[in-house]
Amino acid sequence: MxxxxxxxxxxxxxxxxxxxxxxxxxxxxxxxxxxxxxxxxxxxxxxxxTPNNIIEAVYRSMKDGFTHYTDSMGMPKFREVVSKATLRSRGFAPSLDQILVTPGANIIIYLAVKCLANPGDEVIVPDPGFPTYYSVLKFCDVVPVRIPLREENKFRMDPDDVRKAITPKTKLIIINSPNNPTGSVMKAGEMDEIFNIAKENDIYLLSDEIYSRMMYDTEERFHSPSMNDACLETTIVANGFSKAFAMTGWRLGVAIGPEDIIEKMGLLVQTLISCTPPFIQHAGIAAIEGEQxxxxxxxxxxxxxxxxxxxxxxxxxxxxxxxxxxxxxxxxxxxxxxxxxxxxxxxxxxxxxxxxxxxxxxxxxxxxxxxxxxxxxxxxxxxxxxxxxxxxxxxxx
Ligand SMILES: Cc1ncc(COP(=O)(O)O)c(C=O)c1O
CATH class of the missing domain: 3.90.1150.10 (Aspartate Aminotransferase, domain 1)
Structure with missing residues (x-):
């Protein structure tokens, strides 16, 4: 050299x-x-x-020959199962075109930012927050607008702070509840308020729900801003199997959002990684449908x-x-x-x-x-x- x-x-x-x-x-x-x-x-x-039924499912899937390329958006069977699970957990059944299967939830952040924001645009993020938010924004030349999560407020994002941070350049708000790294859980009303701020200002809301199944003795039942619009207009949900199912190494995530955005994110998946392995998607079906x-x-x-x-x-x-x-x-x-x-x-x-x-x-x-x-x-x-x-x-x- x-x-x-x-x-x-x-x-x-x-x-x-x-x-x-x-x-x-x-x-x-x-x-x-x-x-x-x-x-x-x-x-x-x-x-x-990882629970044994999930391991058995991947073994069976490979034995049955699911070891080839598959639909870049995700196998229809898996997306149907995700849709039904979303109906149970969030009260709406997204269409298959609203669902994108990804290798882990991490990449959903990049896919969403890249498909929604231009260089110089602003994205509102929690701080402290998951480091990928900041790294992706930096890589995409998008400006992070950091909303402090204050200890006095139990590290919850304050909707008033979000409202004040909106400018004509804001393209997207990212929220994450339960939150990494603070473990805080936002109240349903706070999430809905942030949803309304996004809707009123015609911007998108990415709700990172990777820890949605990991809540303790909180008075709050699980809530998602997607319950307001069924992911048809404003909300994109990022979810994954890593945490609750102890599947970090498997790399399996799911994005749910408006069809036009999901289509573009799917084309980016196709361009960069072709598809998520089919046997891993069978593992996802087993995780959702199996004994909990x-x-x-x-x-x-x-x-x-x-x-x-x-x-x-x-x-x-x-x-x-x-x-x-x-x-x-x-x-x-x-x-x-x-x-x-x-x-x-x-x-x-x-x-x-x-x-x-x-x-x-x-x-x-x-x-x-x-x-x-x-x-x-x-x-x-x-x-x-x-x-x-x-x-x-x-x-x-
Ligand atoms: C808030 C948050 N979002 C997304 C991810 C990504 O998870 P994975 O790519 O393993 O699905 C993590 C992992 O630590 C996280 O803490």
């Missing part, structure tokens, strides 16, 4: 940021290779196995972990932690320790052998917080809390 050759990549290539979480994971794995024993709170990947007891057992376990972790964090010096109502993340305030988010995460990795993520990985308003995922056993949570307590008490001595 010519070492004098510079700037040979496209301008866009220099805008690609990736996901900070994967970078931390690499750093942690390097330490583990050196023999360090690390407790993992950094990754949002369920420690449970394993999913419920996982949720019971997550709830027990959440209660234990939140109580334990609140006993640590300098730390306060709200009880999250959904997802499997807690977002404690660490300002009382005198460290910033990055320093705290580095300190814990070095001194407590505990991996967690600085709140700043999730946006500008994440400073002063860290994210812990409790997709790890109660035993590990207990160990991790003990180690953190010892490390924090040492600096106070």
């Amino acid at each position: 010519d070492s004098n050759k510079q700037h040979s990549l496209s301008n866009d290539a220099y805008k690609i940021e990736g996901q900070p979480m994967f970078k931390v994971l690499q750093k942690v794995q390097k330490r583990e290779e050196k023999g360090e024993n690390i407790i993992h709170f950094e990754i949002g990947d369920p420690d449970f196995n 007891s394993e999913v419920e057992l996982m949720m019971d376990e997550y709830k027990a972990r959440r209660d234990f972790l939140v109580a334990g964090l609140n006993k640590l010096p300098g730390i306060t932690c709200l009880k999250n109502e959904g997802a499997f993340y807690v977002f404690p305030n660490i300002t009382g320790t005198g460290m910033n988010s990055e320093e705290f995460a580095d300190f814990m990795l070095k001194n407590a052998k505990v991996a967690l993520l600085p709140g700043t990985n999730f946006g500008h308003f994440g400073e002063g917080y860290v994210r812990l995922s409790y997709a790890t056993s109660l035993e590990n949570i207990e160990k991790g809390l003990k180690r953190m307590n010892e490390a924090l008490n040492k600096i106070q001595e």
Whole structure:
């Protein structure tokens, strides 16, 4: 390679940021290779196995020959099952042309932004929020308009903030409830208000509902802004199987939205990845139609972990932690320790052998917080809390 050759990549290539979480994971794995024993709170990947009926379904599907290209939009049979499930969960049955099957929910964010916003347009996003929102907007030259999720408001997005942020350049609002990284759950009325703001201003609303099945003892029953328009005009729902069904590695997501947008997003899928593997879609059918007891057992376990972790964090010096109502993340305030988010995460990795993520990985308003995922056993949570307590008490001595 010519070492004098510079700037040979496209301008866009220099805008690609990736996901900070994967970078931390690499750093942690390097330490583990050196023999360090690390407790993992950094990754949002369920420690449970995918339920067996789903595994059996994919095996059967492959044996039956579903190992070839398939419809880029998703197999009609799978989309029918998704439509029926949407009727049960959200009260409307989208047409098959409103449904797009994707390899994971992550890519839906790119597909939607690329098909809705031009360079220089604005997209309203939660901050703290899922890092892909910001990376995709940067890559597409679209301006992120960050709505702070404030601890005083239990990290819920405030519709008044959204209303004030609208400009003639706003193309899309992204909401995410339950939220990554705070675990907050928006109230139904707040979601409907944001839906109305989008509708009145003739802009779109992308509702990232990947954690929709992961809600605890909240008074709020599951709600989606799509219940207002059946995804016919304003709302696009991003959903996936990774979290509730412990299927992160399978890569299966579903977008539901207005037919014209879904058609274009489908053509982009066709262009970039051709289709989602058919046997993975059969797994999706099994996940939706099969016995749900394993999913419920996982949720019971997550709830027990959440209660234990939140109580334990609140006993640590300098730390306060709200009880999250959904997802499997807690977002404690660490300002009382005198460290910033990055320093705290580095300190814990070095001194407590505990991996967690600085709140700043999730946006500008994440400073002063860290994210812990409790997709790890109660035993590990207990160990991790003990180690953190010892490390924090040492600096106070
Ligand atoms: C808020 C949110 N949206 C989307 C995704 C993407 O999920 P997947 O691509 O595994 O379906 C994640 C994963 O962590 C997430 O937290």
